[in-house]
Amino acid sequence: MSKELVKELFGANAANYVVSDVHAKGASLARLVELVGPGADWQGLDIATGGGHTALVFAPHVKRMIASDLTREMLDQVDKQVAEKGIGNVETKIADAEALPFDDGSLDLVTCRIAPHHFPDIPKFVAEVHRVLKAGGTFALVDNAAPDEATNPDFGAPELTEAAATYNTFEKIRDPSHHRAWTTGEWLASIEEAGFKIEHTELLPKKMSFDTWIKNMSVPAEKVPGLAQMLNDAKPAFAAYIQKREDEKGLGFTIAELLVIGRKAG
């Protein structure tokens, strides 16, 4: 069900994700390239590529990037950019993150940015990334991290569990194809369990415009006041995480973006 919703909602809003600032210009894009240090002979795969930003930022540094996604309309947007910019080493392929159509040990790099919160089975996705990477290959992950002691160390476990549930509800009301954003603790445990050595982790604050966040998913008007009200009604742990602001640009909030670099044993 949620994969059908992903295709329906991202299919209808594909062009929005090409121009969305947090996707096209977010700080994690350049930071990923810096931390990964890609090799010129590498074959890379970007999973759930959306508007293609991660695949396109790595393309000048590697031999080949495959930009993959569940949603055909997103890949059409990537193909359009590749053709317009005359990029010769990016190809697109329909692929489910949890069942990758690639051979074992065939890739040097797998990236996945701001997408796993849509995947129903994250351990399956991480196992698939591990399977398709060569020994010594790099997994570069970015996703919105739900609150836990890594994002908000001043709060106790019960308040943080409630704040994580509130954050996921907030996202799911806006985008019914949102499955669940994991916490930093859950991610690190799962990536290690799959057999990766974690080489680097960091949390980056991502400032969001409420209006753009709403427009990107064409949220029905009747849902908007309730979402704004959730920011006003936030209990202390969720309030500390989401950092509601109101300034000349309008209503805004902040999400923690988790960045992890993992290495498959060589």
Ligand SMILES: C[S@@+](CC[C@H](N)C(=O)[O-])C[C@H]1O[C@@H](n2cnc3c(N)ncnc32)[C@H](O)[C@@H]1O
């Ligand atoms: C927010 S966009 C991704 C943003 C993009 N990675 C970037 O860096 O700008 C989320 C994407 O995840 C894709 N997606 C969701 N579930 C998926 C799955 N199970 N397998 C592959 N792609 C999926 C959607 O089609 C959508 O294009």
